[in-house]
Structures are given as C-alpha cells and as structure tokens.
Amino acid sequence: xxxxxxxxFVLRYFPIHARAETIKAMLSFSGTEYKFxxxxxxxxxxxxxxxxxxxxxxxxxxxxxxVICESYAIEVYLAKKFSxxxxxxAQVVARQVELRSQLKDIYDYAVLHKHASPDMKDVFWGxxxxxxxxxxxxxxxxxADNGSNGHYFGDKTTxxxxxxxxxxxxxxxxxxxxxxxxxxxxxxxxxxxxxxxxETVAAEPALAGYLATFN
Numbered sequence: 001x002x003x004x005x006x007x008x009f010v011l012r013y014f015p016i017h018a019r020a021e022t023i024k025a026m027l028s029f030s031g032t033e034y035k036f037x038x039x040x041x042x043x044x045x046x047x048x049x050x051x052x053x054x055x056x057x058x059x060x061x062x063x064x065x066x067v068i069c070e071s072y073a074i075e076v077y078l079a080k081k082f083s084x085x086x087x088x089x090a091q092v093v094a095r096q097v098e099l100r101s102q103l104k105d106i107y108d109y110a111v112l113h114k115h116a117s118p119d120m121k122d123v124f125w126g127x128x129x130x131x132x133x134x135x136x137x138x139x140x141x142x143x144a145d146n147g148s149n150g151h152y153f154g155d156k157t158t159x160x161x162x163x164x165x166x167x168x169x170x171x172x173x174x175x176x177x178x179x180x181x182x183x184x185x186x187x188x189x190x191x192x193x194x195x196x197x198x199e200t201v202a203a204e205p206a207l208a209g210y211l212a213t214f215n
Contacts, residue, residue: 006060006061007058007059007060007061008033008034008035008058008059009027009032009033009034009035009056009057009058009059010034010035010036010037010056010057010059011023011024011027011034011035011036011037011054011055011056011057012036012037012038012039012048012053012054012055012056012057013036013037013038013053013054013055014038014041014053015038016174017169017170017173017174017213017214018107018111018170018174019053019054019071019107019170020053020054020071021166021167021169021170022071022075022162022163022166022167023054023056023071023074023075023078024036024166024210024213025162025165025166025201025207025210026075026078026079026082026084026159026162027078028206028207028209028210029082029084029157029162029204029206029207029210030078030082030084030206031206032082039053048069049067049068049069050069052069052070053069054069054071054074055067055068055069056068056069056074056077056078072100072104075100075159075163078159079158079159084158084159084162085158085159086152086153086154086158086159086160087153092153096152096153096158096159096160099139099142099152099160099163099164100159100160100163102135102138102139103135103163103164103167105131105135106128106131106132106135106167106171107167107170109124109127109128109131110128110170110171110175110179110182111175112124112127112128113125113128113179113182114175114178114179125179128182129185132182132185132186133185136185136186136190136191136194139164139191139193139194140191140192140193140194143193143194143196143197144193148193148196149196150196150197150199150200151197151200152164152197157200157201157204161197161200161201162201164194164197164198164201165197165198165201165202168183168186168194168198169214171183171186173214
C-alpha cells in the first residue's frame with residue numbers, strides 16, 4: 001500500500017515498544033515516511049500537549065501543522081486519512097472501535113500489573129487473566145465468522161489487524177521482560193486465529209522496515 005499524502009510526519013514517543021506500536025505500523029503500512037523523535041523526559045514534558053506521549057505532528061505543504069496526542073485519537077485519524085478502516089458503515093465502525101477498545105484494555109492492565117506495588121500484583125494479574133481469556137474467546141469467534149482468513153474484516157489488512165499485531169508485539173517484546181506469562185494467553189494453542197492475523201500482518205512487505213525495529 002502506498003500513501004498519497006504530501007504531508008510530512010513526526011511521531012514522538014519513548015524509545016520502547018509500547019503504546020505507539022499501532023501508530024508506527026499504520027504509518028509504515030501506508031507507505032508514509034516519518035521522523036521518530038524521543039523527547040528528553042521529563043525535561044520536555046511541558047512541550048507536549050497535556051504533557052503526554054505519543055504525539056503526532058503533521059506538516060502540510062503550506063507549512064500548517066496538525067498536532068494531535070492520545071494514541072487512540074492518532075490511530076483513528078490515520079485510519080481515516082489512509083483508508084485503513086474496512087468501511088464507513090456505522091455498525092462496522094462501531095465494531096472496529098469495540099475490538100480496538102478490548103485490545104487497549106489488554107494493554108492497560110498489562111501495564112498496571114507491570115508497575116503495580118507488590119501487594120497489588122496479584123489483583124491486577126487476576127483482572128488481566130480474566131480479561132485476556134474473554135477477549136481471546138471473543139476475537140477468535142469474530143475471526144472465525146470472517147472466514148478464518150487472517151483478517152478481522154474482509155480479505156485485506158485493515159486498522160484492526162495492525163492494532164492486534166501491535167498489541168501482540170507489546171506483550172511479547174515489552175511486557176514479557178517482566179511477565180513472560182502474559183503472552184501465553186495469545187499462544188497458537190489458545191488463539192490460533194489471532195495468530196493467523198499476526199502472521200498475515202508480519203508477512204506484509206510494507207511493514208518490513210517497521211518489523212526491523214524489533215531486531
């Protein structure tokens with residue numbers, strides 16, 4: 001897939017594979033070149049909208065800038081800009097948001113568990129375990145209903161496929177350092193159809209540069 005955008009992009013985030021993975025994958029998949037910046041933290045925190053990362057800065061040909069923060073908002077914008085959503089149908093859009101929100105919950109509770117105090121570790125692990133089990137079951141059925149073809153919608157890679165892959169890499173590359181058990185909920189044995197999505201996305205030629213960042 002090639003991008004028709006004449007804008008230039010800067011993505012600001014920490015030098016880790018975490019909340020910006022889906023954004024990176026979307027930019028790469030769309031054929032969009034972008035500059036990746038890692039602000040000095042916390043020295044440059046006040047320079048970011050609401051003091052948070054990631055931040056995306058788009059500069060148009062006329063020099064005007066569009067600055068947006070919050071990972072999900074950035075993803076929704078890029079999905080629209082690069083036609084990565086499967087449809088504008090209201091029900092399809094709502095379903096995509098639902099699936100993405102579930103993956104975001106997986107991310108959030110994995111992070112909460114990673115940084116929890118010792119007396120709260122078991123609490124957050126219990127929530128994560130229950131949530132991951134339910135999400136995998138739901139997503140496996142959804143993928144089966146779509147034909148078990150390695151895609152969530154139709155027969156081509158869309159935003160939610162990239163989001164699922166980004167979540168998987170987050171669990172296997174970032175969270176696994178402190179909790180290797182987290183990724184087991186998404187093993188080939190427990191989530192065969194989700195793994196087919198991961199494999200399909202990883203085989204996309206447009207993502208070769210992005211995937212190389214994990215080596």
